[in-house]
Amino acid sequence: MKKILVIFTVLLSLVSSAQPVSLSKNIRKTMDRIDTNTIRSHIAYLADDKLKGRLPGTEGYQMAVDYVVDQYKKIGLAPGGDNGSYLQNLVIRRSVLVNSSASAILTDFSGNADTLEFLKHFIPIPHPIKTGTGAAGQLAFAGYGIEIPGGYSDYKNIDANGKILIIVSGAPDRMHSTLTAHFSNLGNKINTAYKKGAIGVILINLNPRPGANNSPTIQTNVAMNPEKTEAYGRGFTGNLAVAVNSNRAMLSRFFLQSRKKVETVLTDIKQGIPSSFELSLRLSVFYETKHTDFASQNVVALIPGADKTLKNEYVVHSAHLDHVGIGRVVNGDSIYNGAHDNASGVASLLEIARIYKNSGAKPKRSILIVMVTGEEMGLIGSSYFAANPTVPKGAIVANVNTDMPTVIAPLLSIVPLGAEHSTIMKHVQFAAIQLGLEVEKDPEPTENRFVRSDQYSFVMNGIPALHIKYGTKTNVPGFDLVAFVKQWRAKYYHQSADGMDGIFDFAAAKVYVQLNFLVSYSIAQTTERPSWNKDDLFGK
Ligand SMILES: [Zn+2]
Structure with missing residues (x-):
């Protein structure tokens, strides 16, 4: 039978x-x-x-x-x-950080407060919805900020609710390159943090490109509905109160009063061992964003x-x-x-x-x-x-x-x-x-080309896609x-x-x-x- x-x-x-x-x-x-x-x-x-x-x-x-x-x-x-x-109307918003408005204060468990320096210690990502935005909360280290259904998760040992999460760039080794690109995509990490109840993120780029100058223009772009209530893009779309870029030196500073070593923790997560933990530090951040809007269109025909x-x-x-x-x-x-x-x-x-x-x-x-x-x-x-x-x-x-x-x-x-x-x-x-x-198979899998053009927007909405x-x-x-x-x-x-x-x-x-x-x-x-x-x- x-x-x-x-x-x-x-x-x-x-x-x-x-x-x-x-x-x-x-x-x-x-x-x-x-x-x-x-x-x-x-x-x-x-x-x-x-x-x-x-x-x-x-x-x-x-x-x-x-x-x-x-x-x-x-x-x-x-x-x-x-x-x-034939037109789908939308709004494109250019968001530029008001550099002079950026402020951040780091407070330790005994109440000692340090004012952080814009550019040297932190660079806010412009908020695409709010002109003025701020958050204050306890910090937690959340590894890569990745949660893979049925697999690796940086959220196993922490309660992200109401916290500001410190997240490093990249993904664990030994993941299929397309998935690495998908899960290490910034927008994906920010959305996961939001779903976990975080109010903000501090993003640590472990492989920064040189070139920041003294008065940079910090700028991002999103698409919005004509009513300007929702933002769309692959980066920060304004669901969190604050998103801030920072650096390796600050990561060491955040770890200072914990018993953890930065090197050990980074090696562990690279090998797929989640190492998230909550810090006895609080951060308060505030910054302003200037928005410039203009109309644009997708052009659509039907067969x-x-x-x-x-x-x-x-x-x-x-x-x-x-x-x-x-x-x-x-x-x-x-x-x-x-x-x-x-x-x-x-x-x-x-x-x-x-x-x-x-x-x-x-x-x-x-x-x-x-x-x-x-x-x-x-x-x-x-x-x-x-x-x-x-x-x-x-x-x-x-x-x-x-x-x-x-x-x-x-x-x-x-x-x-x-x-x-x-x-x-x-x-x-x-x-x-x-x-x-x-x-043929992709000859350049490390180039992550699958997530680098418009098909990725459809993938993010659950639609099978091809390029x-x-x-x-x-x-x-x-x-x-x-x-x-x-x-x-x-x-x-x-x-x-x-x-x-x-x-x-x-x-x-x-x-x-x-x-x-x-x-x-x-x-x-x-x-x-x-x-x-x-x-x-x-x-x-
Ligand atoms: Zn192109």
Whole structure:
């Protein structure tokens, strides 16, 4: 009986996973007809000097918004934004610390009070909601400030309620690199502290970069709802009363009256031994923040699904429309055009939409094409969209993000960032087979690329996500694609050199369009909704 059951189960799983999505003649024809000149012309417009680097809040960004809306209309896409428009309106808030207002007093158990020095001892993180904010409470050392469901937790031995937590940068060794990046992400640590009842955090960067000067501008960015009641981003969004950066020397000072040694404790947590404890010290902090607000937009189009049930679910294609604007002059050029980053991604999404529209593909699930603002400001446009989508939140089944595909050489193999965490991998494999592409493992796992672009905003909201990067395969003997991309990055990435006169392989850009189309189409056609792999920590 058992044997029969096993065989039956195997058969069932074969049936459920072996139903490749069929592609009509029209779809194949339309995929073939994608015009590399059109891809080039999208990039050329968006990367033109007159758009001045597409910085949110500038005329250049609005020109990019207008271009996308115009293209959506030309392709014949339905609006997917607010109130029947193509736009999702949001507010971007720049928060700047009023340096002169920053004050902090450290008091020990016998009541001796020390005034701490701004910059030398502490640097408050601007509060994105309140102009004046303060907190006073007992300190507790909370290690990395990480709590992994069913695993390592810095919160085992302390009661964080009402306390200000001292948290060091990083994560324990021996964690999968993507998870390390996820759990050591600042916003994640702050949110965990908030959920544990803390009123503030002191963040100790164990590997600080040099370069603080005497009167620095301490600045952060968030996206907000138009009513300005909630902030969204991957950093401090204002849930705690205070958040403060500090340093290794202060960590030693905090430990002084405890019986613990900094070195021992840091070694222990690195090895995965939680070592949190409460200190007999109190800290009171106060500071002011100046806010500057401006309007910005995500630009959203809809391809309605055809299945009467599945059409109420959505596959989201995303690409950031913004770039960094005008900056340091290099070789007489101060405009950071962002041709690859991410005009090429926006062009890619426009052509994916065109395949859906022109082929009459009629996907079962609906498709959203979302160009987001503020990626370069800290993934804030996508943070806002993922938390407040223009469709019911639970109805988004997957995100396929496109950020700087780096189309500078023939595309022969791919690295599907994030796919190994969910059933999206099946759809990637289907798409790769159709195009004769090889699927590779991430060659640079320590770069933490999965958490570094807009797909991470969707992951933070529980949505399985994907971001396809280039693999290492090349058809030129002796050619080192990885080294080539590395050199390219050094010269072009976030440089004014990233313009139309850079290196492009538009045939590869076309393959990239086909690939991402096939992934979302496969997801849209498959009744089984994408899910995180069993026990995957992103799904918890
Ligand atoms: Zn980018």
